[in-house]
Amino acid sequence: MKNPKVSVKVDTNEFIWDKNEGLFTFDGAPALLxxxxxxxxxxxxxxxxxxxxxxxxxxxxxxxxxxxxxxxxxxxxxxxxxxxxxxxxxxxxxxxxxxxxxxxxxxxxxxxxxxxxxxxxxxxxxxxxxxxxxxxxxxxxxxxxxxxxxxxxxxxxxxxxxxxxxxxxxxxxxxxxxxxxxxxxAREKEQQLICELENKVEERTKQLTSLVKDLSSPVIPVLDGILIIPLIGRFTEERYEELIEKALHEFSRRQASHLLIDLTGMNQFDEFTIYGLERLISSIGLLGGECTLVGVSPSLSIQITKSEINLNNLISFSTLQQGVQYALEQSGFEIVKKKKRNTL
Missing domain, CATH: 3.30.1380.20 (Trafficking protein particle complex subunit 3)
Structure with missing residues (x-):
């Protein structure tokens, strides 16, 4: 019977093939080719x-x-x-x-x-x-x-x-x-992932910031020469700069004469907010425009009165409807209620 094992020795190394078991060893240890x-x-x-x-x-x-x-x-x-x-x-x-x-x-x-x-x-x-x-x-x-x-x-x-x-x-x-x-x-991969997430967050933040800029404080035309700008939320220096820039641009582009500043969405006033509001009013005044405050609640009226900034000479109304009516009158418009037709 033939020996099922084939052995080859090269220098001091021994290679053995066990054909019956399908095994190969290199210096006595199982190996693979x-x-x-x-x-x-x-x-x-x-x-x-x-x-x-x-x-x-x-x-x-x-x-x-x-x-x-x-x-x-x-x-x-x-x-x-x-x-x-x-x-x-x-x-x-x-x-x-x-x-x-x-x-x-x-x-x-x-x-x-x-x-x-x-x-x-x-x-x-x-x-x-x-x-x-x-x-x-x-x-x-x-x-x-x-x-x-x-x-x-x-x-x-x-x-x-x-x-x-x-x-x-x-x-x-x-x-x-x-x-x-x-x-x-692993740390490099984590850092890379963090950087990618930070970049995505930064990109998303820019998109959201741009969206907020577009949605917050829009300048809304009412009729020729009359614009409304609603103030919503808390304002920062950056938001006020953007607001004033947007208001001046639209006021000039539309050749307006009257700007209604709607404070309905403002819950609280501080010195900075009132100061920013005064800057907006002064900027519109330099273009020859007139500003009117609307949506002034009793609590806001008290806060404005207590502030050191004088807005007492500014015309204001408690509702947007009153402010629009005033602006229309100042611009030579008159609201006339349409008569109902008699039906036979």
Whole structure:
């Protein structure tokens, strides 16, 4: 009976295929074989789902944790210096490309690695992406973090993505971790979302402000030469400026002679409100127009009387109807009630 297991030894690495069980092991640990195109599809799918910036953080976190796992596996079998010596064979024989450790110091806790023809670079080249490798450098950071018992991170010194002959990675002790990168990315995404919301709120506020400007205190024509402007709500300096500007523009454009200022919608007067009202009246007076207050309630009358601003010479009425009738008379109009027709 044929042996269901096929074993191949390359240097010190052993690959075993168990055909009956459909299993493959690499140095005694369960392993998988993939085509480059399958890994390419995997990376492209991560980027499609999460976006380019998030995918880089995902690949770095994945690479680091894979490297940490590898270091624990081989450190239990070899001395740390033996592991360093064998890594170039381990990764080359696994199809990860050529690995050269050109500098290694336990005292400095510093490693410099050169990678050539790595699977990650091959895939980026296949999809025509000018991007430095990220998973493999973070993978090596994970490897040496495990071996040195220190948190380490990488810095890319040279890159094949810009035409250099190899990727050169320097790995040193660092406060950077996959978790900190994930948290940083989350904060950036939150800040980005907040900025987007703030922009939307600002845009919506501008739209609402514009709508309020259009709806509040409209200048309404009654007849030729007579306008009404209702005052509603609490006024600020900005609202008064807009009100006066709108009133002057319409008064001049319509060649009006009389402006009725309707106070029905005003519940409370303060010094600032009365001062703004006086400015409006004075501005219309400079155009030769006359202002009349209408909708003055007893409480408003008391507040105006108690104020230091003198509006006593201004004609006012308690109702809009009385004010309109007065303005019509001043403008030479007369309201005549239509007689009913006698029906047979």
């Amino acid at each position: 993939f085509w480059d195109s399958a890994i390419e599809l995997f990376i492209k799918t991560i980027e499609e789902v999460s976006g380019s910036d998030v995918s880089i953080t995902v690949l770095e976190a994945t690479g680091f944790r894979m490297g940490h796992l590898v270091s624990n596996y081989y450190q239990d079998r070899f001395d740390i210096r033996e592991v360093i010596e064998q890594y170039k064979d381990i990764y080359r024989n696994a199809g990860w490309g050529n690995v050269e450790i050109i500098y290694f110091s336990l005292e400095e806790k510093k490693v410099i690695i050169r990678l050539k023809n790595s699977w990650e670079h091959r895939i980026f080249k296949m999809i025509d992406r000018k991007q430095s490798v990220v998973l493999l450098p973070s993978h090596w950071a994970g490897v040496f973090s495990g071996l040195f018992k220190e948190n380490m991170w990488y810095e890319t010194k040279k890159s094949q993505s810009i035409g250099q002959d190899y990727d050169e990675i320097e790995i040193t002790v660092s406060s950077t971790t996959p978790s900190s990168n994930i948290h940083k990315l």
